[in-house]
Amino acid sequence: MNYFKKKVKNRLLIHHKLYLKLETWKKLELRVKNSILHKKKLINQREDSLLCLNIYNFLQQK
Numbered sequence: 001m002n003y004f005k006k007k008v009k010n011r012l013l014i015h016h017k018l019y020l021k022l023e024t025w026k027k028l029e030l031r032v033k034n035s036i037l038h039k040k041k042l043i044n045q046r047e048d049s050l051l052c053l054n055i056y057n058f059l060q061q062k
Helices: 001-062
Strands: none
Touching: none
């Protein structure tokens, strides 16, 4: 009986560790996705700013 308790306890410990690692990977994946979205947003803002600046400069020349 003691042998089976150790086996079950060991298995639960392994499952717990795997679950924690999975949760960590999920958090990291979410961070990476958010970072990519943030970079895209910044790039779009820069492009919009450049476009507005170009239009402004074009209108100032006339």
